[in-house]
Amino acid sequence: MMRTEKSKSYNITLPAIVAGLYVVISLAFAPLSxxxxxxxxxxxxxxxxxxxxxxxxxLILGCLMVNLFSPLGIIDVIVGTLGTAIGTILTYLLTRKAPNNLTRYIIATLCQIPGVLLVSLELMMISKLPFLLTFGSVLVGEFLSMIVGAVVIQFLTTRIDFINGKRKAL
Incomplete structure (x- = not known):
């Protein structure tokens, strides 16, 4: 296989693995998801x-597939997936010129707030709980996931070049 074919294959495989991991991890911890x-x-x-x-x-595909299993039904498929789309698109756009990974992680974490807002509004309407309670709860969970994620992704960047979609030599 030529180098470009191998690179193209890796560029397809890595996102597919990410989508699959998103689904598996979310469903493995479904009561918390x-x-x-x-x-x-x-x-x-x-x-x-x-x-x-x-x-x-x-990430959008992974979120959509997970939300198909949501006890909240189709509304969660739409609202939750839209929240992920907004958060990840904002992350991409606002980190394009980030000078380092720490800056990327901080910006990416903050970019999830619009999605948290949407999911919180959805939960407020369905559960009839106060908005600040749903927003605070979802925000804390999101920030915890993103903080843990920053550590995990930073470790993985020693092995995987996520920008170019290539495995790094060991």
Whole structure:
């Protein structure tokens, strides 16, 4: 296989793996992945949108597939997936000129707030709980996932070049 073919294959495979991991991790922790008290560990992968736009599609697809299993129904498929789309697109756009990974991680974490806002409004309407309660709960869970994710992704950057979609030599 020529180098460009191998590179193209890797550029398709890596996002597919990310989408699959998003689904597997979210469903493995399903009781925490849905609802007012929410800690969706797979949200850690949202940092990847700061490295390359190919991960936006992977994360949106992963989120959509997970939300098909949501006890909240089709509204969660629409609202939750829209929140992920907004957060990851903002992450990509606002980190394009980030000077280092720490800056990327901080910006990516903050870019998830619009999605948190949408999901919180959805949960408020469905659960009839106060907005500040749903927003605070979802925000804390999102930030915890993103903080853990920054550590995990930073470790993985020693092995994987997420910008160019290539494995680094060991």
């Amino acid at each position: 849905f609802g007012v008290v929410q800690l969706r560990f797979a949200e850690m992968f949202n940092h990847l949108a700061a490295f390359n736009k190919r991960y936006i599609y992977a």
